[in-house]
Amino acid sequence: MNFLKGLYRNRRGAARLAVAVAAASALAACDSSDGTGDGAGSEGGPRVVAASTWEAAFARAAGARDVDVIVPPGINHPPDYDPKPSDIAKVAGADFVLYAPFEGFAPKLKSAVGSKAEMVELQLDNSPNIVRKEVTRLGQEFGTAGQASKWLTSYDAAYATEKRNATAAYAKAGKPPVVAQTFVGWAADLLGADPVRFYGPQPPTAPQVADLASWKPGLILENSAMPRTDALSSIKAARVTVVNFPDQKMDLKSVYRTNTTALTAALTD
Structure with missing residues (x-):
């Protein structure tokens, strides 16, 4: 009789354990992502x-x-x-x-x-x-x-702030004509400027430099990621080296802050 009671208790304990395991598995399944929601794949996303x-x-x-x-x-x-x-x-x-x-x-x-x-x-x-x-x-x-x-949403707010600051500096400087390297046109837009000429991506030739100079630019926007050239050094204008690539923090919004600071400094010198 004692043997039967012990067997019954063991079976009842096993049943309870099975229920607990099933419940835990169900919770885990509900908690995991199926790949369609935010953060799919692992903690922090893919x-x-x-x-x-x-x-x-x-x-x-x-x-x-x-x-x-x-x-x-x-x-x-x-x-x-x-x-x-x-x-x-x-x-x-x-x-x-x-x-x-x-x-x-x-x-x-x-x-x-x-x-x-x-x-x-x-x-x-x-x-x-x-x-x-x-x-x-x-x-x-x-x-x-x-x-x-x-x-x-945060980007739109940050960009609006930097554009407001840059356009104010550009307007205060009298909106000088802008020449821009072809991959930094977005920086001209940050200023509220419509470049009179673009150049590149290759360093400009002598005839191209002469054409750029004929527009009498007051501001030249260069590209920090392109090989430096002194081809435009003969043009007397403020020059800003625009940074496209974020630093090690991988923060895209910091790119706008960095360039707004450089643009404002060049326009107020």
């Missing part, structure tokens, strides 16, 4: 490998938190970077690999990408319409659309 800090800043703006970068911050011309084997190795475990078509090493990333990774080509430009489009797209790709939308 694992992203970005070709440079520019793509990385777009990824973080879209809600990604696990972001690694191929080109180290501070490289003068990131598109010409020659990745080391250790750089390429980062790609193997990524969920998404972000790159731009002008980056010469992009084919190496494509050849090393793992079977689960998705290659995403970005249109890299700091113009607000491009930023909004690409951040929204990445938020949908990553499953972090809510975080991307929240960031864009």
